[in-house]
Amino acid sequence: xxxxxxxxxxxxxxxxxxxxxxxxxxxxxxxxxxxxxxxxxxxxxxxxxxxxxxxxxxxxxxxxxxxxxxxxxxxxxxxxxxxxxxxxxxxxxxxxxxxxxxxxxxxxxxxxxxxxxxxxxxxxxxxxxxxxxxxxxxxxxxxxxxxxxxxxxxxxx
Amino acid sequence: xxxxxxxxxxxxxxxxxxxxxxxxxxxxxxxxxxxxxxxxxxxxxxxxxxxxxxxxxxxxxxxxxxxxxxxxxxxxxxxxxxxxxxxxxxx
Numbered sequence: 311x312x313x314x315x316x317x318x319x320x321x322x323x324x325x326x327x328x329x330x331x332x333x334x335x336x337x338x339x340x341x342x343x344x345x346x347x348x349x350x351x352x353x354x355x356x357x358x359x360x361x362x363x364x365x366x367x368x369x370x371x372x373x374x375x376x377x378x379x380x381x382x383x384x385x386x387x388x389x390x391x392x393x394x395x396x397x398x399x400x401x402x403x404x405x406x407x408x409x410x411x412x413x414x415x416x417x418x419x420x421x422x423x424x425x426x427x428x429x430x431x432x433x434x435x436x437x438x439x440x441x442x443x444x445x446x447x448x449x450x451x452x453x454x455x456x457x458x459x460x461x462x463x464x465x466x467x
Numbered sequence: 468x469x470x471x472x473x474x475x476x477x478x479x480x481x482x483x484x485x486x487x488x489x490x491x492x493x494x495x496x497x498x499x500x501x502x503x504x505x506x507x508x509x510x511x512x513x514x515x516x517x518x519x520x521x522x523x524x525x526x527x528x529x530x531x532x533x534x535x536x537x538x539x540x541x542x543x544x545x546x547x548x549x550x551x552x553x554x555x556x557x558x
Contacts, residue, residue: 314500320480328493336492354496 322372322380325357329372329414334358336420343397344370344382346454347436348419355382356418356425365393365409368437370416373407381405382416384437398436399451402444468545468556469516476501476510485509485553499551504530505544519545 328335339353348355348370357372364371370384373395383395386404393412396404419426419433426432441447473488483506485499501509507529508522522541527534548554 312500314482314484314498316479316482324477324479325495334492336489336494336496338496356492 318380319378322374325372326413329357329359332359334417339382343399344384345399345451347398347433347440348382348416349421352421354420355416356420357382357414358417360412360415364415365412371395371412372414372416373405374411374413375405375407379405386442398440401448401451468518468554470509470513470548471553471555472514474553476506476513483510499553504540508541508544509548 325335325337335357336354337357339348339350339355341350360371363369365385365388367385367387370382372380372382373393374380375395381395381397383397383400383405386394386396388394388409391409393407393409394404395407417428441450473490475486475488475493477484477486477493483501483503485501487494487497504526508525511525512522519538519541522544523534523537526532526540527537530537532540545554
């Protein structure tokens, strides 16, 4: 079994087409920017077509930023036609995009054969309780990573 | 034999791939990459019954190869697809 590498732009413009056609897709996760809720390597995410309530603070969306990058980040605020997004795992980095460049919403996370839904406690915790302040976020991420290391070490032993 | 109903063929850039549709999602986490000839045969056979002989005939016709080689190539493709769970046999 091999790995097929497709450039991000090509892959996500295809995914955009699938979403426009009304399909939901399951894709693998790369990068740490949505830690601790979405974890690279172990998690897949479900992207679904947008509805009237998708572009609201707290939702996780697939967006194309002004510099052309495709990101799956959480909406921090919406000001008219401009949407501010930020990864839960990013201490202070924020991105902006046009409301028209939001293509899909994340409606589920697949981990170890189970689906974490938007209504789950884990999801709600990340949405409402994960700190916004850079300092608190840095501390929480450090604690999370320390726990992850400990869990991995325990597994190896 | 037939391609399973929950398998879809997609084109991403220059790549032809097979994806699994689990009823709710198109699953892009486990995809099968196809070469040009496999994409042609599978694309033509979606929703239809076919045999190894039929595929061998199409390969010989399209790529001008001899029947023995076409038969061997078609059988190899069928074996790989069976192993990947893409094909189902009609009883």
